[in-house]
Amino acid sequence: MRIVRSGQLKIIFILTGVNILIMAALTYLSPTFMTYGNITAVMTRMSELGMLAIAETIVLIGGGFDISIGAVMALSGAVLGTLHVMGVPFYLSIIIALAAGIAVGLLNAVLVVNLRLTPFIVTLATMAIVRSVVYALLKGNVLTELPEAFLNLYYVYVFKLPLLFVILVATAVIMAIMLKKTILGRRIFAIGGNEKTAYVSGVYVKRIRYFVYCLSGFICALAGLLFTVRIRAVIPDAGLNAPLEVITAVLIGGTTIYGGKGSILGSLLGILAMYLLLNGFSLLGLNPFWEVIILGVILIVVIGQEGIIKSFRAPFVRTRA
Amino acid sequence: MISIGKVSKSFPGVKALDDISFTIQYGEVHGLVGENGAGKSTLIKILSGIYPQYEGNIVFDGSVRHFYSAHEAQTGGIATIFQELTVIKELSVAENIFLGREPTRRLGMLDWSVMRDKSNEVLQFLDTPLDPRETVGKLSVANQQIVEICKALVLNSRIIIMDEPTSSLTEHEVDQLFITIRRLKEKGITILYVSHKIEEIFEICDSITVLRDGKHIGTVEKTETSPDEVISMMVGRSMNMMFPPRSAKKGGLLLSVRDLSRIGEFEHVSFDLHEGEIIGFAGLIGAGRTELARALFGATALDTGEIGLYGDRIDHFAHPNDALSRGVAYLSEDRKGEGLMLELSVRENMSLPILKKISPYFFVQGARERELVQSYISKFKIRMTSIDQIVESLSGGNQQKVIISKLLLTESKVFIFDEPTRGIDVGAKYEIYKIMNDLTLEGKGIIFISSELPEVLGVSDRIFCMREGELVQEFTRDEAEPEKVMKVLAAGENLTGGDAA
Incomplete structure (x- = not known):
């Protein structure tokens, strides 16, 4: 089964190479890196941003943009915690938390599709609104009053792998199959590739956009639940840096901001590289705040690279046009 | 004269130009023709400094000139007007004309009065009454092209290269452009005119150079050749028949359209389409043909009218998917934007x-x-x-x-082909006519929209003339003589500078 499209293969190879290189270097530099405890810790830690990266990849492939991802992640945790404190049955709280994510996705979709606003502006606005709702719900406090059984999911392992990571991988596989093997996935690529062409080819463009934003909201809400389990609390600042980190990783992974191109595998390899670096920093006693700076630089380099590659390619293509 | 001597250019895996040599006389309009991939664009890009690396040499003003950038070529006297215009739509006419070489006063302040006067001067020379203060984005494509020509004139260009200049112009605008070109020629400016359209080449050019597969096939004086000869030089095979013969038989009714209107675009359009039939829609750009096709297909909403399909009455298609699922397919005129x-x-x-x-x-x-x-x-x-x-x-x-x-x-059973041959070479065009022909042999019906009159007349069984949103006349294949049809299309026109673009 081809998981990625042929043009992406190179990026996947490069990223796999980069990951192996980082791991080799860290194994050499730090004796604790290649231990079961450390590796599973990295896996657990990358789970929620990995989920956000999946959501962002799908939205970008569909020619959209979503920077409300981190805020939605915080929202689902905040809704879950608040409802639990209010005495709502826990399973119902989970359902409502996930529904809250879908609701934000729906709002994004309405604004983008029906009011024809730019996705960047729309999700920038909803990001701010949702974040304020989170602060209001939590009154700015950290909430730790959650059922033990839920929090203890952190210690569940499936085939020696942490459950949170397994959920990430399962979501990634399902979504990759959705994108690559189903009609729906094809149509997402199609509207990202050229919305107008898709429309005159009979694709219900609006419906697909609705689906994509709602799916993103749902996956981000799920990420919020994973995050709550991981840090055993609901915090108002959850996912504050997520848009930068996630979009960087996704773009490094070969998804473009122009739509119609990208892969979930690439995005996750990008996230993995990021977390390996972060892990390395802490193992080697370096200041982790450097990570954000490095990310910013990488982002510019990656986008720059894309431009450079295009400028090489363009003259050749044009002569044959 | 400008002589191009043994110019070759390779890209990885492709030899785009192979040992090209020919000369262009000063003050002539020189046509450059060839199918797609023949090397025309590559040659233009070499002449205009975009591809600085090539073999061979270009002699111009008695010395070998090698341009390393577009800017160098411009200051060296060669201006190029590409198919995709390079005007900046947000700026005014004068600002565009002087872009990059604005006259300044002390302290680097723009000298608006000089810009305006000089702009007026060149605009007047070209007999185009444009206001230099007008925003270029509001002008028609034809007038935007004029702005580019003005730019070249202000630069004192001696050679102007025009790459497919008529590709998005109406027939009327094409005539205007030709008047402009003749004026430039009178002033002693040399023009290298690159086009697919043989008729145009023969109308405006003095001599013609044909390229094929990166090779120079020949340079001929217009008076010593014929369109048939040039076409056969281009395609390397003789093309006596430009259109495949029509042999399909007219069958049952496929589509009947009654009184379709969409306010501001077209009104009270009615026609029928039968099995095995190609009906052509002739008209100037902006006559409402594309708008009609899109509304018929369900891509935009109709205001009034009804559509009958295979005997069933349906009001309209609400979405392209409805049309496709009932066997109506649409090929957009905008290949890259919508196809x-x-x-x-x-x-x-x-x-x-x-x-x-x-x-x-x-x-x-x-x-x-x-x-x-x-x-x-x-x-x-x-x-x-x-x-x-x-x-x-x-x-x-x-x-x-x-x-x-x-x-x-x-x-599908009904195909709407909107400008299916736009911007493709003669050989590929013929293949598309053939595909259309074969479809009708299978009993399908085709609505064929084209702005190139010869092909509408050459391919269609019946021809509908559309003007300003209305179907004004129907011709059968035998009745339709180019002059007659053109007269109908252009009659009573009140083109407002081609604002359809």
Whole structure:
């Protein structure tokens, strides 16, 4: 089964190479890196941003943009915690938390599709609104009053792998199959590739956009639940840096901001590289705040690279046009 | 004179130009023709400094000149007006004309009065009454082109290269452009006129150079050649018949359209389409033909009217998907904007409308998809390295064949082809006429929209003339003589500077 499209293969190879290189270097530099405890810790830690990266990849492939991802992640945790404190049955709280994510996705979709606003502006606005709702719900406090059984999911392992990571991988596989093997996935690529062409080819463009934003909201809400389990609390600042980190990783992974191109595998390899670096920093006693700076630089380099590659390619293509 | 001596240029895997030598006399309009991929664009780019690396030399003003950038070529006296205009739409006419070399006063302040006066001067010379203060984006494409020509004049260019200058102009605007070109010629400016359109070349050029597959086939004086000869030089085979003979028989009624209107675009349009029939819609750009086609197909909403399909009455299609599922397919005039997903593969482009049909349950049946796509690729001999190749890297003609295959895969009965041969070479055009012909032999009906009169007349069984949103006259194939049809199309026109663009 081809998981990625042929043009992406190179990026996947490069990223796999980069990951192996980082791991080799860290194994050499730090004796604790290649231990079961450390590796599973990295896996657990990358789970929620990995989920956000999946959501962002799908939205970008569909020619959209979503920077409300981190805020939605915080929202689902905040809704879950608040409802639990209010005495709502826990399973119902989970359902409502996930529904809250879908609701934000729906709002994004309405604004983008029906009011024809730019996705960047729309999700920038909803990001701010949702974040304020989170602060209001939590009154700015950290909430730790959650059922033990839920929090203890952190210690569940499936085939020696942490459950949170397994959920990430399962979501990634399902979504990759959705994108690559189903009609729906094809149509997402199609509207990202050229919305107008898709429309005159009979694709219900609006419906697909609705689906994509709602799916993103749902996956981000799920990420919020994973995050709550991981840090055993609901915090108002959850996912504050997520848009930068996630979009960087996704773009490094070969998804473009122009739509119609990208892969979930690439995005996750990008996230993995990021977390390996972060892990390395802490193992080697370096200041982790450097990570954000490095990310910013990488982002510019990656986008720059894309431009450079295009400028090489363009003259050749044009002569044959 | 400008002599191009033994110029060659290679790209990885392709020899785009192979030992080209010919000369252009000063003060003439020199036509450069050739099919797509013949090397015309490459040659233009070398002359205009965009490709600084090439073999051979270009002699100009008695010395070898080698331009290393577009800027150098411009200051050296060669201006190029590309098919995709390079005006900045947000700026005014004067600002565009003087872009990059604005006259300044002390402290680097712009000298607006000089800019305005000089702009007026060149505009007057070209007999185009444009206001230098007008924003360029508000002008018609034809006038934007004039702004580019003014730019070249202000630079004191001696040679102006025009790349497919008429591709988005109406017939009336083309005439205007030719007047402008003659004026430039009187002033002693040399023009290298690059075009697909043989009739135009013969109307405006003094001599003609033909390229084919990167080679120089010949340079001839217009008076010593004929269109047939030039076409056969271009395609390397004789093309006595530009259009395949029509042999399909008219069958039952497929589509009947009654009183369709969409306010501001077209009004009270009624016509019928039968099996085995090609009906042509002739008209100037902006006559409302594309708008009609899109509304008929369900891409935009109708205000009034009804559509009958295979004897059933339906009000209208609410979405393109309704039309496709009832066997009506539409080929857009805008190949890149609406026909293709450039970054996606040939396979994904072609199978998009039929995904549902070939996929029971949710999952795309990959093997079936490949088989279907492959069958059309072999049928139409679409040149590509793999069906997973990105569509952007195909030539225009092959891209168009991909779109047509996509439509044929839907097994529709009614096809609306809107400018299917725009911007593709003569050989590929003929193949598309042939595909249309074969479709009618299978009993399908085709609505054919084209702005090139010869092809509408050459391909259609009946011709509808559309003018200012109305169907004004119908001709049968035998009645339709070019002059008669053109007279109908252009009669009573009140073109307001071609604001349709």
